[in-house]
Amino acid sequence: MLRFVVFCLFLFSFSACFDDKDDSSSQSSQTTLPLQSSNILSDSARWDSRENLTDPETLYVRCASCHGKDGKSVAPGSVGNVLIASLNKEQVIESLKGFRSQTLSKGGNSVIMYMQTKNLSDADIEALGAYIDAF
Template sequence: MKKITLSVAALCVAASVSFGADGAALFKSCVACHGAAADRPYLGGKVPALKSIASAERLESLKGYKAGTLNKYGQGAIMKAQTARFSEEDLAAINAYIDSL
């Protein structure tokens, strides 16, 4: 019985790693400000559309906002709050989803 329990647990972990985070679902919380296609500039054009930012730069910005070390365009506090619930895997999935748009 112990072997079966461990096997099931291992399969669950493997499944969660292989399927990963759903960037499209996670991005829904970003739509109000950045638009459904990540093409909406924000703050009267002060913040560029997410699609116009290079993928690597965008991911590093997401990580910086989450860590609280970035305050681009004065949006550090709001972005820290927005990214706080996301894991690094979630941020990568959101970034990949934006790339796919």
């Protein structure tokens, strides 16, 4: 019985930490969350918008998470440890089209690369090839 009472007191005091009273600390954290959410939504909307997809800088945002902002990072789990910065435009285009059509296999990353390329047009891939070739 004592354990139950202690447990209830703990829950009561713990729930007080998340009370929605209008003190300045909780108000400031509530103010910043919508801004962060709207930034995420605007990034998502920007990425889903077809007119922005041919901009190679915008396209490369997804690539940079694994390959680095300059193409000089080896993607985790990649086969052959190839830096995309070392590839020329034609090699990048050939690879991206191979991943998109699921005819190029580079181990487990082929699935990831397919997911990244499946909605890219030929123009998008050409733009990415030129952008990466400039590294």
